[in-house]
Amino acid sequence: MAHITRYTRTITLSYTASLANHLKNQRLDQARLIFDKIPSPSLHLYTKMIAGYTRNDRLCDALKLFDRMSVRDVVSWNSMIKGCLDCGNFGMATRLFDEMPEKNVISWTTMVHGYLKFGRVELAQRLFLDMQVKDVAAWNAMVHGYFENGRVEEGVRLFEEMPVRDVISWTSMIGGLDLNGKSEEALFVFKKMLRSGVEPTWSTFACVLSACAHAVEFNLGVQVHGHVVKLGCFFHEFISVSLITFYANCMKIEHAHKIFNETLIKNVVKWTALLTGYVWNNKHQDALRVFGDMTKMGVLPNQSTFSITLNACCGLEALDKGKEIHTMAIKLGLETDVFVGNSLVVMYTECGNVNSAVAVFRNINEKDIVSWNSIIVGSAQHGFGLWALIFFNQMIRTGVDPDEITFTGLLSACSRSGMLLKGRCFFEYISRYKSNVLRVQHYACMVDILGRCGKLDEAEELVRYMPVKANSMIWLALLSACRVHSNLEVAERAAKHILDLEPNCSSAYVLLSNIYASAGRWADVSRMRVKMKQGGLVKQPGSSWVVLRGKKHEFLSADRSHPLSERIYEKLDWLGKKLKEFGHVPDKKFALHDVEDEQKEEMLSFHSERLAIAFGLVSTVEGSTLTVMKNLRVCGDCHSVIKLMSKIVGRKIIVRDSGRFHHFKNGICSCSDYCDNNLFDPVKKRKSYNHVKGSETEALMETEQVVPDRHKAGVARWRKLRKMEKKGGNWGLKLKLEYAIVLCFRNVAAATTALFFLGNARAKLK
Ligand SMILES: [Zn+2]
Numbered sequence: 001m002a003h004i005t006r007y008t009r010t011i012t013l014s015y016t017a018s019l020a021n022h023l024k025n026q027r028l029d030q031a032r033l034i035f036d037k038i039p040s041p042s043l044h045l046y047t048k049m050i051a052g053y054t055r056n057d058r059l060c061d062a063l064k065l066f067d068r069m070s071v072r073d074v075v076s077w078n079s080m081i082k083g084c085l086d087c088g089n090f091g092m093a094t095r096l097f098d099e100m101p102e103k104n105v106i107s108w109t110t111m112v113h114g115y116l117k118f119g120r121v122e123l124a125q126r127l128f129l130d131m132q133v134k135d136v137a138a139w140n141a142m143v144h145g146y147f148e149n150g151r152v153e154e155g156v157r158l159f160e161e162m163p164v165r166d167v168i169s170w171t172s173m174i175g176g177l178d179l180n181g182k183s184e185e186a187l188f189v190f191k192k193m194l195r196s197g198v199e200p201t202w203s204t205f206a207c208v209l210s211a212c213a214h215a216v217e218f219n220l221g222v223q224v225h226g227h228v229v230k231l232g233c234f235f236h237e238f239i240s241v242s243l244i245t246f247y248a249n250c251m252k253i254e255h256a257h258k259i260f261n262e263t264l265i266k267n268v269v270k271w272t273a274l275l276t277g278y279v280w281n282n283k284h285q286d287a288l289r290v291f292g293d294m295t296k297m298g299v300l301p302n303q304s305t306f307s308i309t310l311n312a313c314c315g316l317e318a319l320d321k322g323k324e325i326h327t328m329a330i331k332l333g334l335e336t337d338v339f340v341g342n343s344l345v346v347m348y349t350e351c352g353n354v355n356s357a358v359a360v361f362r363n364i365n366e367k368d369i370v371s372w373n374s375i376i377v378g379s380a381q382h383g384f385g386l387w388a389l390i391f392f393n394q395m396i397r398t399g400v401d402p403d404e405i406t407f408t409g410l411l412s413a414c415s416r417s418g419m420l421l422k423g424r425c426f427f428e429y430i431s432r433y434k435s436n437v438l439r440v441q442h443y444a445c446m447v448d449i450l451g452r453c454g455k456l457d458e459a460e461e462l463v464r465y466m467p468v469k470a471n472s473m474i475w476l477a478l479l480s481a482c483r484v485h486s487n488l489e490v491a492e493r494a495a496k497h498i499l500d501l502e503p504n505c506s507s508a509y510v511l512l513s514n515i516y517a518s519a520g521r522w523a524d525v526s527r528m529r530v531k532m533k534q535g536g537l538v539k540q541p542g543s544s545w546v547v548l549r550g551k552k553h554e555f556l557s558a559d560r561s562h563p564l565s566e567r568i569y570e571k572l573d574w575l576g577k578k579l580k581e582f583g584h585v586p587d588k589k590f591a592l593h594d595v596e597d598e599q600k601e602e603m604l605s606f607h608s609e610r611l612a613i614a615f616g617l618v619s620t621v622e623g624s625t626l627t628v629m630k631n632l633r634v635c636g637d638c639h640s641v642i643k644l645m646s647k648i649v650g651r652k653i654i655v656r657d658s659g660r661f662h663h664f665k666n667g668i669c670s671c672s673d674y675c676d677n678n679l680f681d682p683v684k685k686r687k688s689y690n691h692v693k694g695s696e697t698e699a700l701m702e703t704e705q706v707v708p709d710r711h712k713a714g715v716a717r718w719r720k721l722r723k724m725e726k727k728g729g730n731w732g733l734k735l736k737l738e739y740a741i742v743l744c745f746r747n748v749a750a751a752t753t754a755l756f757f758l759g760n761a762r763a764k765l766k
């Protein structure tokens with residue numbers, strides 16, 4: 001008999017060992033097979049198996065096993081309740097807690113913790129008050145929960161009321177204050193803690209370092225650094241990451257890199273912390289180098305790594321690098337992740353490739369508000385106003401609530417595409433129903449919309465009767481509209497307001513002086529120049545650049561410093577001849593200097609964007625898309641020249657100026673000349689849109705006088721696609737049709753009609 005018992009015990013022991021092993025490696029089904037073989041499993045084994053299930057999100061199996069238990073102790077109850085909370089089944093946890101025969105302080109604390117985790121602060125409070133016996137862990141859970149839920153004052157009050165405080169209480173308090181943006185107070189509490197004689201642990205130090213990083217308390221941080229080295233917890237994961245972040249935040253990126261080099265295990269978290277540090281310090285090139293080193297070491301990037309590296313690409317406007325990183329994300333299956341996807345969308349729109357941005361956006365699995373905002377703002381930046389509206393519609397249909405950024409994106413889409421009516425509707429809607437998100441930038445956008453469409457009086461009125469005082473940004477929007485419409489009267493008033501608010505605003509002087517210049521009032525122009533000189537203000541020189549293989553090639557006007565200068569000017573010469581053949585006459589209005597006509601022409605033809613384009617043409621593959629960035633707005637003459645250039649060289653040229661993106665292709669720009677540099681009168685254009693009704697042909701004919709070249713190409717393409725579609729097209733064709741409508745017509749009314757037809761076609765297909 002005795003040896004049988006001994007035998008059973010040995011068997012059980014070996015089973016228990018392999019069960020633990022399977023559970024540790026998440027082989028739950030194998031673990032269960034072993035569990036079922038054990039003759040009469042102990043309570044401890046049951047609890048272990050249940051915890052294994054809940055840790056792997058298999059709550060059903062856990063509950064079934066729990067039901068099978070004939071005897072349960074308080075530990076198994078607690079573990080089951082905790083499991084329900086971990087799996088997010090809040091109702092089941094509450095039910096079990098109510099059914100539980102004897103609750104100990106851990107059961108109560110687990111529930112309090114669970115309520116707080118789900119943001120049910122009131123329920124947690126009630127439970128906490130009901131507790132007969134409260135140990136320090138329960139108090140800590142409550143304090144921690146208050147901070148996690150952003151209820152700082154209550155957290156602080158409860159901490160003050162605590163009868164006994166241990167190191168966890170102090171650490172929760174420090175971490176909580178830091179989490180809620182009160183880093184300086186957190187450091188104050190840390191000093192109080194030291195005075196009270198409580199010994200800090202490594203996790204206290206990690207919290208303190210984070211607070212030092214946020215409050216940029218360099219000296220204290222360095223002291224803490226010394227302490228952790230003395231205490232021997234320097235190599236602790238959290239400590240080294242916090243140190244890297246701390247030094248990077250205090251602009252000591254070299255120190256941060258040194259800390260990184262000193263750590264033993266360089267995992268993805270540490271690499272990402274270092275990368276983030278470089279990006280924060282605006283050292284994008286170095287950040288990309290660090291990323292390269294990391295992948296060379298065989299460390300796989302995670303979502304945060306991708307996101308921050310894409311940020312670096314944005315900072316460098318390095319589309320080719322961004323594409324490389326995109327490819328890597330696809331290989332790791334992270335392209336559809338919302339975090340990575342959002343960063344990709346921003347990278348592509350910022351670097352000028354809006355089509356890829358849309359493609360990435362469509363692939364994001366669970367789109368959040370950031371995804372929608374990024375694509376709406378991106379479309380607006382590129383002047384694809386209709387896209388922005390379509391995305392907004394989709395966003396509403398998916399039930400995502402728009403916020404202030406969404407509305408800023410929409411309004412700027414309206415302003416960049418000259419959609420006055422839509423803009424008015426949105427603005428009305430925000431002021432009436434969403435006044436809680438109405439911000440000063442929405443007013444600026446609305447002023448911009450009205451101003452661009454020539455409604456200068458209405459714009460001025462809006463500024464005067466705003467509920468808050470207008471800032472200089474709003475007056476500047478009005479002033480630039482005055483420039484488009486050569487309205488000196490309003491311009492002078494607007495400029496006065498700006499200079500009252502911001503006496504050193506050089507943009508105001510420059511804009512006003514440009515308005516005087518195009519009106520030929522040279523005396524006023526020189527008066528402005530003198531004023532600027534007296535104020536020590538310098539006009540920002542126009543510069544354009546191209547990023548090639550991660551290197552930035554920058555050009556000023558008439559710049560001859562680039563090594564390829566000779567070839568660039570040869571190319572410009574050649575282009576100049578071709579332009580003349582195409583009948584281009586330089587528009588000297590844009591030279592804006594009081595000089596002879598011939599000289600003006602000379603100045604125009606060496607504007608920085610032309611040099612950058614010529615450089616791009618001589619140093620990239622024929623036929624590829626060329627992307628050029630500029631710090632100021634592209635002038636009207638360059639705009640029409642670049643249009644012709646795109647036709648001459650047969651390449652797509654994308655130019656990002658300070659206002660927006662221009663996509664030049666085949667002699668047409670995506671903004672369809674709807675930029676304020678062209679003295680193009682949007683009012684006339686609007687009029688022709690507004691009374692477009694009747695048949696779609698009429699609608700299309702109407703636009704013919706407005707944008708002839710664009711219109712012809714658009715109509716031809718649209719008709720061809722419609723014919724093909726009528727013959728029984730497919731979905732790909734439908735999409736192309738939609739694309740054609742959006743791309744080829746600036747005309748909203750015509751596009752709406754076209755979309756209506758498309759809708760019919762779709763309905764028939766269904
Ligand atoms: Zn120019």
Ligand SMILES: [Zn+2]
Nearest residue numbers: 662669671673
């Ligand atoms: Zn344009």
